Amino acid sequence: xxxxxxxxxxxxxxxxxxxxxxxxxxxxxxxxxxxxxxxxxxxxxxxxxxxxxxxxxxxxxxxxxxxxxxxxxxxxxxxxxxxxxxxxxxxxxxxxxxxxxxxxxxxxxxxxxxxxxxxxxxxxxxxxxxxxxxxxxxxxxxxxxxxxxxxxxxxxxxxxxxxxxxxxxxxxxxxx
Amino acid sequence: xxxxxxxxxxxxxxxxxxxxxxxxxxxxxxxxxxxxxxxxxxxxxxxxxxxxxxxxxxxxxxxxxxxxxxxxxxxxxxxxxxxxxxxxxxxxxxxxxxxxxxxxxxxxxxxxxxxxxxxxxxxxxxxxxxxxxxxxxxxxxxxxxxxxxxxxxxxxxxxxxxxxxxxxxxxxxxxxxxxxxxxxxxxxxxxxxxxxxxxxxxxxxxxxxxxxxxxxxxxxxxxxxxxxxxxxxxxxxxxxxxxxxxxxxxxxxxxxxxxxxxxxxxxxxxxxxxxxxxxxxxxxxxxxxxxxxxxxxxxxxxxxxxxxxxxxxxxxxxxxxxxxxxxxxxxxxxxxxxxxxxxxxxxxxxxxxxxxxxxxxxxxxxxxxxxxxxxxxxxxxxxxxxxxxxxxxxxxxxxxxxxxxxxxxxxxxxxxxxxxxxx
Numbered sequence: 001x002x003x004x005x006x007x008x009x010x011x012x013x014x015x016x017x018x019x020x021x022x023x024x025x026x027x028x029x030x031x032x033x034x035x036x037x038x039x040x041x042x043x044x045x046x047x048x049x050x051x052x053x054x055x056x057x058x059x060x061x062x063x064x065x066x067x068x069x070x071x072x073x074x075x076x077x078x079x080x081x082x083x084x085x086x087x088x089x090x091x092x093x094x095x096x097x098x099x100x101x102x103x104x105x106x107x108x109x110x111x112x113x114x115x116x117x118x119x120x121x122x123x124x125x126x127x128x129x130x131x132x133x134x135x136x137x138x139x140x141x142x143x144x145x146x147x148x149x150x151x152x153x154x155x156x157x158x159x160x161x162x163x164x165x166x167x168x169x170x171x172x173x174x175x176x
Numbered sequence: 177x178x179x180x181x182x183x184x185x186x187x188x189x190x191x192x193x194x195x196x197x198x199x200x201x202x203x204x205x206x207x208x209x210x211x212x213x214x215x216x217x218x219x220x221x222x223x224x225x226x227x228x229x230x231x232x233x234x235x236x237x238x239x240x241x242x243x244x245x246x247x248x249x250x251x252x253x254x255x256x257x258x259x260x261x262x263x264x265x266x267x268x269x270x271x272x273x274x275x276x277x278x279x280x281x282x283x284x285x286x287x288x289x290x291x292x293x294x295x296x297x298x299x300x301x302x303x304x305x306x307x308x309x310x311x312x313x314x315x316x317x318x319x320x321x322x323x324x325x326x327x328x329x330x331x332x333x334x335x336x337x338x339x340x341x342x343x344x345x346x347x348x349x350x351x352x353x354x355x356x357x358x359x360x361x362x363x364x365x366x367x368x369x370x371x372x373x374x375x376x377x378x379x380x381x382x383x384x385x386x387x388x389x390x391x392x393x394x395x396x397x398x399x400x401x402x403x404x405x406x407x408x409x410x411x412x413x414x415x416x417x418x419x420x421x422x423x424x425x426x427x428x429x430x431x432x433x434x435x436x437x438x439x440x441x442x443x444x445x446x447x448x449x450x451x452x453x454x455x456x457x458x459x460x461x462x463x464x465x466x467x468x469x470x471x472x473x474x475x476x477x478x479x480x481x482x483x484x485x486x487x488x489x490x491x492x493x494x495x496x497x498x499x500x501x502x503x504x505x506x507x508x509x510x511x512x513x514x515x516x517x518x519x520x521x522x523x524x525x526x527x528x529x530x531x532x533x534x535x536x537x538x539x540x541x542x543x544x545x546x547x548x549x550x551x552x553x554x555x556x557x558x559x560x561x562x563x564x565x566x567x568x569x570x571x572x573x574x575x576x577x578x579x580x581x582x583x584x585x586x587x588x589x590x591x592x593x594x595x596x597x598x599x
Contacts, residue, residue, distance in 0.1 A: 031552030034429060045224070069215050076432035077552075098434065135487060136432050142552065145562035156570035161577045164407050170581045171403050175396045 029091040029111045029143045032118040034077045034143040036109075037097060039071040040064055052120035059123050060097060060105060074098035078134035079142050080111075092124075092130050094139070106130070184311035189367070192306060193315060195363040196299045197322040199262055202356045203292045204326025206265065209353070210235070210285060212334050213346035218346060223278050231282045236540060238286040241481075242293025245534030247390045249298045249524030253377075254305070255369045257524075258299045259360060264291035267355040273350035293536070296323075297527045304515040305370035309588050313512065316367040317457015320508040321450045324500075328446045331439060368370060372520040372591050385521045389485035393518065393526040401517045408575045411508050411591070412473065413535045414542030415571040416503045419480050419564060422550075423496070426560045431487055445497040452505025460509055464587040465516075469509045469579050475502030477572040484564040510535075516586035519595045524556055542567065 032051055039046030040057050044065040048057045057064050061071060080093030091111040098104050108130075110122045133139025210217070214228055223231075249257040268288035275281035299319060307315040333349065342348050368374075376382045386392045393402045427438040452472075459468040479498040486492050514530035515523055549555050550563030557563045 028553050028558055031554070031558070034552050045218075049550065060442065069219075070435070073434040073436065074432055077429075077430060096432070131264065134432075135430075141430070141487070141559065141561075143559035143562060144568060145559070149562065149566055149570070151567035153569040157567075157573040159409065160570065161576035164411075164574050164578055165581065167407070167579070168400065168404055171400050175400055 027116070028142070029076050029118045030093050032111065033080075033093045033095055033109045033120065034075065036120055037072065037075045037077070037095065038171065041046050041075070042069045043067050043071070045069070056120055056123060060107070061099070071100055072097045073100050074086075076134055077138060077142065078132055078137075079140045081132050083110075086110075092132065094126060094130060094134050095166075096134055096136070108136075112152065188368075189307060189315075191363065191366060192302070193318060195321050195367065196258075196302060196334075196348055197361060198356060198359045198363075199258065199299050200319050201296055201322040201326040202330070202353060203296055204323035205329055205545045206269065206288055206292055206326075206353055207323075208327040208330040209349045210257075212330050213339065213349055216339060216346040217278075217281065221275065221278050221281065225249050227278060231278065231285070234282050235285040235289050236536075238289030238418050239293040239536045240532055242290045242297075244390070245290055245294035246297035246528035247525040249301060250392075250521060253369050254298055254302045254373055254524065255367055258295065258302065259364055259367075261291045261295035261298065262356050262360045265413075266293065266354055266360075269350045270354035273344075273347040274484050275347075293532055294528075296377060297531055298524060301524045302370055302509045304512070305372040305520065305591065309590065311510070313460035313465075313587075314454075315459075317453045317455070317508045318513055320457075320511055321453030321505075323507075324393045324446055324450045324453070328443055328450075331443050331446075335439070335443075356484050372595065375592075376520045376595055387521055390525055390528075392522045393529050394432055397516060398522065398526060400582065401584070404578055405510070405513045405517065406530045408578045408583060409514070409530050409535035411571045411575040411578070412506060412510060412538070412540035414538035414545075415480070415568045415575075416476065416506070416542075417539035418542035419484075419499065419503060420568055422546055422560050422564055423483070426484060426564065427492065430559065430561050431489065431492065433489055433492075437489070441493055441496060445500050446492060448497045449500025449504060452501035452503075453508045455501075456505045456508045460512055460587065464585050465509055465512050466579055466583065469506060469513075470576055472502045472509060473508040473572050473576045473579075476506060477568050479503075481565040482570045484561040484568075489572055492595075512586060513583055515592070516589045517584065520591065521595070542571070564595055 003038050010103075019124060019155045036048055036051035036057075037060070039051065040048040040061055048054075048064070054065070061067065068172070074094045074097060078094040080091045083092050084090035089112065091113075093109045093111060094106075096104065106126055107123045108126050109120045110124060111118045113119075120150070130137060135141050210232070218224070218228060245261070247256075265288050268284050268291060270329065271284035272281055272288065303315045303319050304312060327552060330349070333352065338348050338352070339345050344351060383389065393399070424442060427433040427441070428435060433441070452466050456468060456472060459471075476499065479495055480503060481498045483492070483495045486495055510530075511527075514527045518526040546560065546563045546567050547555075549557040549566075550560035552558060552560075557566070
């Protein structure tokens, strides 16, 4: 019953790896910008007001509340960076949208954190050259799986294998 | 039990293959329709995104409940259950088209999933029992590939604007789903009960076997195979279904592809990738089930993990084709394992356990885990692409190891000899 003896440690390693990944940053302003643009793409039904004032949304998609869903054909959000003084968390996040008519808008979203929730306060034109950059401009991705995550995945694979083989050993033993 | 299996007319088999392929084609069609017309449905009947998620969750439960219906094939026969399921899901499609509100639509789609889930299991069982062992894999490849082509057909209809061609809007998609009823009308007269099922039911020695209990596949002689094949189904489908579910989102949100381009990529690679089923069908007859499965799973893991790390739109298409080829094509092989390892009197129930109790839950868990890990705001990984690649690396090795260590080879399995043991 060797697989069963290995199951415990393997499951522990898998859980430890999951716990480590859970410690990662989990309040990404980039995700909030993306959700705002996605909700804007749903028109009034998407309720983009949850993320930004109507006037801010108007700068991206004029007349958005009366438009049909699917007006944005491309939504690209890049890795942002913190701005502002300590104690006043704020962030700038680059994004680009392409409308169904082929119009491109490249802007930066300025966010502030209010009671632990990011909100888009304003938009600005990106600098020349833009900073921060979008992935399509050669900038970094929102997240990149670092080596520890690949090790965690390999540990999870080992845990799944050992648990499966342990179950099989139990069943075969029970079947005589 | 030594009843010989007489050769069946090749013309009959072609006709049977057409009927079964039509059934799995429309199963794939129906599975994709709701997601394509969801926005129109919500606009017409009224509803929010959260209600749409609830509808999807409730209708998915129907696929698990389908297990109870699929298991009836060992009691009432394969032919009868196939016809019941086709008529059932066609009627459910009609009810969906007539929906006056979301509650009605949810109930109709729940019923549709019950019938569709059972239809798949019985179609695979019929192929295994009614085709000669040297051509079984090829037939399985054709029947299972139709499922993917059915899904692509929905995209084609949406692309040509079926929703705008008639005043029916989204309801027109469900009217198209009535076609199987016509096929049943044509095909049912000439369709026979499978030879193996008829032979077993006619054998007095088989009378003492339990043809009704859903727990029969868990008896000593079969339980190791049910668990081994079931776990293999679970791990394979958790990874594959997550990839199928999240690819478009990844392409649009993390690669910056347009909706139309990602749709075009999916349709093109789906057609090319469907060849994976056909090739797998031929390889399992030539190489055997186990080596083909290992090659397909390794291919799915390598190309799948690569696919979700690609940020070049040019590279995306060939790697997507390869991932679909290996990932989806492998379902033809798991279908063979789920049926060929078990004697006729319990085959349909064993297949139902493997698919409905292991594979379908895998299809629920996989996309859910990737969504939680990769959520752009709150996920611990924060990227769908990374979460997807890591999920593939975590799940697929278990499927490969289970296949190598615990699942017997079934190439050329003699179903007649298999039936002699229990009787």
